[in-house]
Amino acid sequence: MSDMGGDAANGLLPPTPGQTVGPFFGFAMPYERSNELVEPGTPGAVRLHGIVRDGAGDPVPDALVEIWQADPAGAVVARSGSILRDGTFTGWGRAETNREGGYWFRTLSPGATEPGRAPFFAVTVFARGLQDRLFTRAYLPAGPETSEADPLEGHPLGADPLGADPLLASLEPERRATLVTAREPDGSLRFDIRMQGEGETVFLRYDHAPADQVSTDQVSTDQVSTDQVPAAGRDGAGA
Amino acid sequence: MTDTERDAVPDSAPSSLPDSVPSSAPSSAPDARLDAAAESQAQLSAEIEAGHEAYEKGLAQGAPEQFGPRLDWAPYRSSLLRHPTKDLHHADPETIELFAPVFGERDIGALEADLTVQHNGEPIGERIVVRGRVVDGQGRPVRRQLVEVWQANAAGRYVHKRDQHPAPVDPNFTGVGRMLTDDDGWYQFQTIKPGPYPWKNHFNAWRPAHIHFSLFGREITQRIVTQMYFPGDPLFALDPIYQSIQDARARDRLVATYDHDVSQHEWATGYRWDIVLSGAHRTWTEPEDSDE
Numbered sequence: 442m443s444d445m446g447g448d449a450a451n452g453l454l455p456p457t458p459g460q461t462v463g464p465f466f467g468f469a470m471p472y473e474r475s476n477e478l479v480e481p482g483t484p485g486a487v488r489l490h491g492i493v494r495d496g497a498g499d500p501v502p503d504a505l506v507e508i509w510q511a512d513p514a515g516a517v518v519a520r521s522g523s524i525l526r527d528g529t530f531t532g533w534g535r536a537e538t539n540r541e542g543g544y545w546f547r548t549l550s551p552g553a554t555e556p557g558r559a560p561f562f563a564v565t566v567f568a569r570g571l572q573d574r575l576f577t578r579a580y581l582p583a584g585p586e587t588s589e590a591d592p593l594e595g596h597p598l599g600a601d602p603l604g605a606d607p608l609l610a611s612l613e614p615e616r617r618a619t620l621v622t623a624r625e626p627d628g629s630l631r632f633d634i635r636m637q638g639e640g641e642t643v644f645l646r647y648d649h650a651p652a653d654q655v656s657t658d659q660v661s662t663d664q665v666s667t668d669q670v671p672a673a674g675r676d677g678a679g680a
Numbered sequence: 681m682t683d684t685e686r687d688a689v690p691d692s693a694p695s696s697l698p699d700s701v702p703s704s705a706p707s708s709a710p711d712a713r714l715d716a717a718a719e720s721q722a723q724l725s726a727e728i729e730a731g732h733e734a735y736e737k738g739l740a741q742g743a744p745e746q747f748g749p750r751l752d753w754a755p756y757r758s759s760l761l762r763h764p765t766k767d768l769h770h771a772d773p774e775t776i777e778l779f780a781p782v783f784g785e786r787d788i789g790a791l792e793a794d795l796t797v798q799h800n801g802e803p804i805g806e807r808i809v810v811r812g813r814v815v816d817g818q819g820r821p822v823r824r825q826l827v828e829v830w831q832a833n834a835a836g837r838y839v840h841k842r843d844q845h846p847a848p849v850d851p852n853f854t855g856v857g858r859m860l861t862d863d864d865g866w867y868q869f870q871t872i873k874p875g876p877y878p879w880k881n882h883f884n885a886w887r888p889a890h891i892h893f894s895l896f897g898r899e900i901t902q903r904i905v906t907q908m909y910f911p912g913d914p915l916f917a918l919d920p921i922y923q924s925i926q927d928a929r930a931r932d933r934l935v936a937t938y939d940h941d942v943s944q945h946e947w948a949t950g951y952r953w954d955i956v957l958s959g960a961h962r963t964w965t966e967p968e969d970s971d972e
Contacts, residue, residue, distance in 0.1 A: 453817030456958030457933050458748045458925045460907040461756070463892065465840035469830030469856040470894065496761035509900045511776050521784025524858075533781035554775035563777050565903050570758030572749040572924045574905055578771075608771050636762050646768035647777065647901040647959065 496637030500542025515552030803853035805834025805872035821865025836875030901959030
């Protein structure tokens with residue numbers, strides 16, 4: 442029955458329950474370049490990658506990872522084209538794991554949406570055997586402070602950006618480490634996901650946010666037209 | 681059950697294939713080392729029933745109602761090593777999490793909401809229309825957001841290369857659709873009613889007929905992947921995945937209703953299924969329309 446009436450304790454309609462993505466999403470959910478938020482050679486392009494493992498430490502070959510992020514300037518992007526993939530940076534991507542549990546994205550480093558906050562990729566995980574999606578965050582690693590000369594390198598908060606983050610500050614160091622990407626020698630960002638057991642990734646539940654926490658003027662509302670003109674200084678196109 | 685009977689579902693799949701059982705079990709689930717193929721439906725049903733009884737008892741003692749599935753739910757054997765053992769950590773949603781990606785008409789092909797016209801011929805099966813409204817917890821429509829669907833064909837066979845079920849593939853049916861909700865939150869697509877599907881969770885395990893749905897709300901905290909079921913399916917009680925939702929009223933929310941107003945004269949029967957996306961409940965003010 443799809444009754445729209447409900448008696449949720451908080452006065453809201455009761456939500457539709459989730460169910461597992463099952464074993465056979467591979468012919469439907471991933472699509473061409475769904476994991477490529479930017480094209481090869483885009484200035485500031487970074488590879489975000491990792492391995493998804495289960496409670497035995499074995500790779501999970503049938504998981505799906507999605508990322509949603511701000512652009513390098515910290516603006517929330519409100520542009521269509523995630524499926525079309527015509528060169529528009531939309532901030533969203535989807536990757537299935539391979540036989541060895543590996544996934545990768547080509548994207549841009551997210552900027553901080555508010556001053557003093559550590560930038561991160563919002564990550565959603567789905568898999569066969571997982572009853573409902575899991576939310577987590579992949580924070581940029583601490584590093585040298587961003588310079589005006591090279592806004593796409595380094596970290597906007599300098600050497601210890603992570604201590605100031607409310608979520609990270611609320612976690613034991615060992616648990617906190619599961620949410621921070623590692624900068625590999627080749628410049629890529631590594632984010633392994635452990636669904637269970639030793640080094641289990643911290644997964645999140647979101648609760649009520651104060652209504653005044655967000656104002657919509659933080660959203661970039663560039664007019665999108667079919668003849669895409671990338672805004673200067675955005676998407677690495679004019680930086 | 682004899683070994684001969686057991687061969688009714690070929691077990692040619694190597695152990696790494698979908699819905700095989702993990703070879704080692706976490707300490708939290710000592711009974712997980714059983715050979716899945718030897719486990720009977722009766723045993724699974726007893727586990728399901730015990731879980732639900734515990735939930736009902738908790739409710740009676742004042743425990744909160746559970747709206748979603750239980751992550752730690754042993755009757756779905758594939759979940760044993762794939763659920764977090766630590767409590768989900770509370771996070772105040774940050775700005776990016778209070779928004780969702782934007783999808784537009786240019787992302788979707790005109791025919792993607794019709795799963796029956798993606799090939800040269802008509803797929804075999806019962807043609808159906810599925811229609812419903814996507815709203816948030818306050819009942820407001822979720823406008824212009826992406827809905828993705830995928831499913832088995834009328835014989836219960838997926839196109840996926842790893843589906844070993846010896847039922848016919850339909851050359852005229854892939855089973856994948858995409859659409860956007862309209863300005864009032866409505867989605868609608870045409871397809872073929874999927875058949876029930878056998879799987880390897882236990883001996884003689886069958887999934888009720890279902891269509892997988894993937895939805896985005898206005899904020900990423902509303903992101904959901906779920907399954908829609910058909911009314912009156914005799915397999916509901918036997919299915920560990922459907923029954924992973926402990927609350928009977930919550931389970932009902934995944935079952936579509938036959939809707940004669942959605943049926944089309946001499947063409948298709950109709951089903952209605954509404955969806956409520958509940959996230960962090962940001963007080964929503966409509967932004968400037970940034971898409972076509």
